[in-house]
Amino acid sequence: MSMEPLLVAGGRVIDPSSGIDRDMDVLLRDGRVAELTAPGVLKPQGRAVLPAKGCIVAPGLIDLHVHLREPGQSHKETIATGTACAAAGGFTAVCAMPNTSPVNDSVEITRWMQAPEREAMVRLFPIAAATVGSLGEKLTDYAALQKAGAVAVSDDGRPILEDAIMHDALRLGARLKLPVVQHAEDTHRTAGCSMNLGPTSFRLGLRGMPNAAESDIVRRDVALARETGAHIHVAHISTTEAMEAVRQAKKSGIHATAEITPHHFTLIDENVGEFDSHCKMNPPLRSAADRDAMIAGIADGTIDAIATDHAPHAFHEKQVEFERASFGIIGLETALPIAITVLHHHFKLPLWRIVELLSSGPARVFGLEGLGTLAPGAHADVTIFDPAKKWTYDASHSRSKSRNTPYDGWSFTGKVIATIVAGRVVYEG
Amino acid sequence: MKPRARSLLGTDQLTVSEIEAVLKLARRMDPKRPPQLLRGKRVVLLFYEPSTRTRTSFEFAAKALGATTTLITAASSSIEKGESLIDTGWTVTSLGADVIVMRHPNSGAPYLLSRFIPVPIVNAGDGLHQHPSQALLDALTITNHKKRLKGLRVVIVGDVFHSRVARSNAILLSKFGAEVIFCGPPDLVPDASATIAPGVIACHDLDAALRDADVVMSLRIQKERLAGKQIGLEEYIAKFQVTPQRMKRAKPDAIVMHPGPIVRGLELANEVADGAQSCVHEQVANGVKTRMAILASVLKGAR
Numbered sequence: 001m002s003m004e005p006l007l008v009a010g011g012r013v014i015d016p017s018s019g020i021d022r023d024m025d026v027l028l029r030d031g032r033v034a035e036l037t038a039p040g041v042l043k044p045q046g047r048a049v050l051p052a053k054g055c056i057v058a059p060g061l062i063d064l065h066v067h068l069r070e071p072g073q074s075h076k077e078t079i080a081t082g083t084a085c086a087a088a089g090g091f092t093a094v095c096a097m098p099n100t101s102p103v104n105d106s107v108e109i110t111r112w113m114q115a116p117e118r119e120a121m122v123r124l125f126p127i128a129a130a131t132v133g134s135l136g137e138k139l140t141d142y143a144a145l146q147k148a149g150a151v152a153v154s155d156d157g158r159p160i161l162e163d164a165i166m167h168d169a170l171r172l173g174a175r176l177k178l179p180v181v182q183h184a185e186d187t188h189r190t191a192g193c194s195m196n197l198g199p200t201s202f203r204l205g206l207r208g209m210p211n212a213a214e215s216d217i218v219r220r221d222v223a224l225a226r227e228t229g230a231h232i233h234v235a236h237i238s239t240t241e242a243m244e245a246v247r248q249a250k251k252s253g254i255h256a257t258a259e260i261t262p263h264h265f266t267l268i269d270e271n272v273g274e275f276d277s278h279c280k281m282n283p284p285l286r287s288a289a290d291r292d293a294m295i296a297g298i299a300d301g302t303i304d305a306i307a308t309d310h311a312p313h314a315f316h317e318k319q320v321e322f323e324r325a326s327f328g329i330i331g332l333e334t335a336l337p338i339a340i341t342v343l344h345h346h347f348k349l350p351l352w353r354i355v356e357l358l359s360s361g362p363a364r365v366f367g368l369e370g371l372g373t374l375a376p377g378a379h380a381d382v383t384i385f386d387p388a389k390k391w392t393y394d395a396s397h398s399r400s401k402s403r404n405t406p407y408d409g410w411s412f413t414g415k416v417i418a419t420i421v422a423g424r425v426v427y428e429g
Numbered sequence: 430m431k432p433r434a435r436s437l438l439g440t441d442q443l444t445v446s447e448i449e450a451v452l453k454l455a456r457r458m459d460p461k462r463p464p465q466l467l468r469g470k471r472v473v474l475l476f477y478e479p480s481t482r483t484r485t486s487f488e489f490a491a492k493a494l495g496a497t498t499t500l501i502t503a504a505s506s507s508i509e510k511g512e513s514l515i516d517t518g519w520t521v522t523s524l525g526a527d528v529i530v531m532r533h534p535n536s537g538a539p540y541l542l543s544r545f546i547p548v549p550i551v552n553a554g555d556g557l558h559q560h561p562s563q564a565l566l567d568a569l570t571i572t573n574h575k576k577r578l579k580g581l582r583v584v585i586v587g588d589v590f591h592s593r594v595a596r597s598n599a600i601l602l603s604k605f606g607a608e609v610i611f612c613g614p615p616d617l618v619p620d621a622s623a624t625i626a627p628g629v630i631a632c633h634d635l636d637a638a639l640r641d642a643d644v645v646m647s648l649r650i651q652k653e654r655l656a657g658k659q660i661g662l663e664e665y666i667a668k669f670q671v672t673p674q675r676m677k678r679a680k681p682d683a684i685v686m687h688p689g690p691i692v693r694g695l696e697l698a699n700e701v702a703d704g705a706q707s708c709v710h711e712q713v714a715n716g717v718k719t720r721m722a723i724l725a726s727v728l729k730g731a732r
């Protein structure tokens with residue numbers, strides 16, 4: 001890299017991986033973090049300077065769970081638009097789920113996604129399918145996929161229900177130190193359901209998904225992880241019971257981790273209102289009690305990462321009869337602002353915990369070396385944000401190809417100021 | 430994109446005075462000597478689901494008021510070719526519909542359409558969700574006999590979970606201060622049903638529920654919906670059929686209602702369905718009057 005060194009000057013550095021939370025300047029050189037110094041020690045001569053006064057300077061944010069829709073569904077999103085959206089949200093790395101068309105169950109697709117022609121604006125780590133075609137029958141070639149760049153395996157959206165298959169997936173994952181990510185849903189108990197089971201689903205005349213459809217699978221997976229010594233990662237946790245299962249698993253030394261989406265700690269099933277399909281996702285928005293349990297799990301360390309489950313869908317896939325509408329919302333641009341607004345300003349969680357949940361936490365979950373940290377020598381991925389800046393989200397300006405968000409017109413406190421990937425500024429707000 | 434039409438989507442969106450106004454108008458409606466309030470208006474009946482009584486009732490109501498009606502069903506239109514609901518709504522709008530009366534198997538479908546289409550929409554039943562014209566005609570029937578709704582004890586017995594009639598009625602009756610008792614086996618009357626409106630309770634014992642009832646509203650039981658449930662057909666009949674013996678627990682002047690179609694010998698004993706307390710035929714007749722009033726008030730002042 002022959003790029004000019006970049007000095008991020010005058011900001012407050014929060015780097016949970018090194019225990020730093022104080023005003024410092026950060027020098028980025030040759031795609032790496034060169035040094036951190038007291039403010040003003042490094043002179044700006046010969047360097048580009050990015051002023052960060054009043055801002056938090058954090059390790060680049062990492063999203064463990066996005067759907068970039070390529071190959072095969074580029075009317076919803078492409079790797080280029082999805083990663084541009086990520087950059088605008090302060091994310092410097094995203095992990096792309098394999099439910100593309102065709103399903104990413106091969107070395108070829110895994111490599112294709114990472115090719116320079118995709119024009120990814122931030123780092124992209126594929127998560128490969130855990131079974132061929134995500135059909136839950138035959139394991140994919142984990143070793144080859146891992147070698148091709150896959151950071152985990154998952155049949156996201158088509159959970160592995162068969163005990164024997166899940167056991168085999170975890171056993172192989174354990175041998176390769178490859179996390180197995182499960183979207184925990186007993187789909188036999190959620191057929192025809194389009195939201196959470198409760199008073200709101202009754203009022204709206206919609207079939208509801210019970211909490212147990214999630215938590216029973218989480219309990220089963222945790223038990224299998226204990227047996228196999230594997231790393232089970234629970235995707236988008238949403239229920240009180242599943243949170244408790246992960247909490248107990250961690251206490252007993254099982255390698256279980258969990259991510260949570262901003263919507264599951266912010267919204268509840270009542271937000272569906274009068275059939276707002278922008279509040280239709282899977283897992284569904286749960287009860288207020290579940291939402292409170294999510295906040296408790298974030299506060300007590302049960303949760304390892306905030307992940308968006310960014311799921312773009314076109315207008316004609318969302319603005320249809322509620323029961324026929326696709327599940328999911330876009331989330332890359334709103335995750336950090338929601339985390340700051342809800343977790344920091346409302347629930348009084350310290351900013352370092354939010355930075356941890358979005359950087360060092362997810363880096364640790366998938367073992368992403370040199371990411372999620374500002375330690376000298378680490379990749380020069382940095383996110384700069386103003387935790388006090390108030391702004392209003394306008395979905396019509398989203399960098400995503402899709403507009404399916406419940407947060408259009410929401411006011412947030414906390415805004416991304418700049419996103420830096422490998423020492424290069426890829427977004428300025 | 431904002432809804433600017435006066436639609437009738439659900440009883441939850443109606444105020445007490447709006448309901449009273451519709452009932453007052455309905456009482457004045459006489460299908461034999463109708464006022465030509467809707468002369469020249471076009472009423473589109475957009476039916477995505479089979480219906481005899483509701484469709485015919487709306488059709489009679491519209492024609493009695495001088496409107497023309499056009500029936501569009503899913504099987505005989507571009508809906509079958511995969512046209513989206515919003516596109517169909519725009520097509521019907523562009524053809525010059527003044528009001529769309531809509532029946533749809535998906536809960537919430539008319540709500541979606543009303544967010545995009547400038548024409549008023551009358552919900553003629555959406556999935557398991559709402560059937561407001563039925564609740565209004567039931568309120569008309571009840572008030573014809575009881576003169577009031579406040580303080581009445583109304584037992585709604587049957588498959589509450591799958592019933593848009595139960596939901597619409599409970600919400601409407603609750604607004605007037607009636608006591609509503611949902612009754613049936615736990616699979617069909619889940620605990621969450623009692624949260625639908627203030628003053629609604631869920632009960633799994635029909636004998637207890639019927640005590641001092643003013644109104645007994647029976648719902649249709651679809652045999653296939655008992656499949657896989659904890660209760661079988663015979664047990665259902667034994668525990669939840671409204672029989673002459675059980676009716677003795679209700680007030681002597683209690684009325685019996687049913688939205689139809691009745692499954693004979695299942696939810697209602699024949700002696701009750703055809704008995705002196707039965708208002709089933711009156712409900713159907715009130716349906717036309719109520720729907721005349723609904724169409725008149727929805728179209729009042731429109732274009």
